[in-house]
Amino acid sequence: MPADDGSRPGVNSAPSLRGASDGNSRKGPILPWLRALDGLNTHDEAYRLSASGGVTTALVLPGSANAIGGQGAVIKLRPPTDRSPTGMLLESPYETGNTTVYDPTSHFRFRQMKHACGENPGRVYSGTRMDTIWAFRQGYEKAWQIRDAQDAYCVKARNGQWSGLGEFPEDLQWEALVDVLRGRVKLIQNIAGKPPAAALFATHSRYKRESYRGSEFAPRILADAGIHVVMKSDHPVLDSRFLLFEV
Template identity: 35%
Template sequence: MGHEELPKYTPVETTEPKKQPGRSRPHRRHRRRAFRLVFLAFLAYSLYSYWNPRPLNISFRDGSPKTLNVAKLQQDYAVCAKLRSVPSDPSGRRSKNARWNGSPATLIKNTTIWTGEAVHGNHSWVSGDVLLQYGLITQVASHIATADLPDDIVIHDGTGRMLTSGIIDMHSHTGVDSLPNSRGGEDTNELSSDTTPYVRSIDGFNPLDPQIQIIKSGGVTTSLILPGSGNNIGGEAYVLKHAVGPLNGRSEISADDMLADPDRNWRYMKMACGENAKRVYGHVGRHFGPFSRLGEAWYFRHAFEQARSYNQKQDDWCAAADQFGAEAMQDYLPTELEWE
């Protein structure tokens, strides 16, 4: 192909790039105004979040809201107040015993009374009368006249014999280590684990244990019934009265009917260290339980750490419910029956 036959191309004009015109002042003012609006919006949201911490929207990990029972959440939140309450002794004297079942007043006259007040070299014994009303000792005096007492009062003549208040036994296995001693009636130790804070002596208590009447005949009216010491942490103990059944003025024969203070049932925990737990668990081939005091210390530390962690989880849940409201919680109040 000759030079003359080559295709013709339109010449391209070469022009220098045009310079961008400078931004106008109105455009710069618009940008500053938009920045101020964004800043003011952020400031307003920050102030709102500070004074009203309830979130505007709750996000969930799986992207979908959980369906929780509002009534259950409110019940859980009510538990928070109980968890924060500090037990205290009642103020003033009782007007009646919570166990009083309407029995008439009783006057015990002409007795030698042990008041429990110390005197030099001995204890104080005084001659006098004792009045019981509404299940309580209401008066101790050298002489109590019957003129102002109820007509149905029951009067006993002590004929000078010694009279004491009921003895309280702070360490008893009555009712859980029943007589006669048999495998079926042995409920002193729960040996499925060395750490059993979740078991309760009252659940295995036998109100028909013959020991109750024998113990009561020696003046012991109340006992703290504990699980045994085979475990480092053996379980909960209960204070029970030994008056049980119709012959003792009680209409029921049950462990609950024997609670010393049914209105304020204090919680007690049995723990033991040393030889007993080592004797039960300390032999080769046992896959749980302490072999030495070193092991016992570990079981205690582990149990206390589990309880501390559980307590912290509940405190965190309650604090979040305080801040955001119980209805906004994504889970129910943590509950671990083992450490309750």
């Protein structure tokens, strides 16, 4: 199953026009409550083009304009029978709709979320990397508070302390970030570091400062050194139709 693990078909649609660009929100640097699924254009021509190159599955993500851009969605690149974005989902981690209820009858499925620690958030919001990290700290502080309140609630419930317990502390706006803290979300990071797997462009790798000594042979060099390499298109930055050719 050839899959593109970092792509934006359906949210940055083809043809690329301003009215069809839903890859980035400009409402703030921390937006974990946004979902790529909600901006998915089921009529995007990119699905057919990508499939013609052998790519059948894509992890559709928000762009990298924000420190936390939102949640991703794994989709099949085929016309949905019900003509809805949810009809394209591959193994939704939770019941679809405005809910985060997990399906207890199925095996556990991770959610995905886009983080960007590089220069893009600073460029969009005229800040520095310090500003970006402060935004992360604020967002996760809020999520920690909710998680700790939930844990305290559950301790009281297990001990039968029902008097004055009230409602379960949850917030639809922050629940995805709480799930990150609980290990239920895989993060897709734009960051220069030492990851266990390196997602690289094949022939488009020399365009950032940190790739001053970049090389088209990097995937082979990394693989020979025991580092797992994943190739991605970042469609529409590169046409995912040519992903297998680049590999």
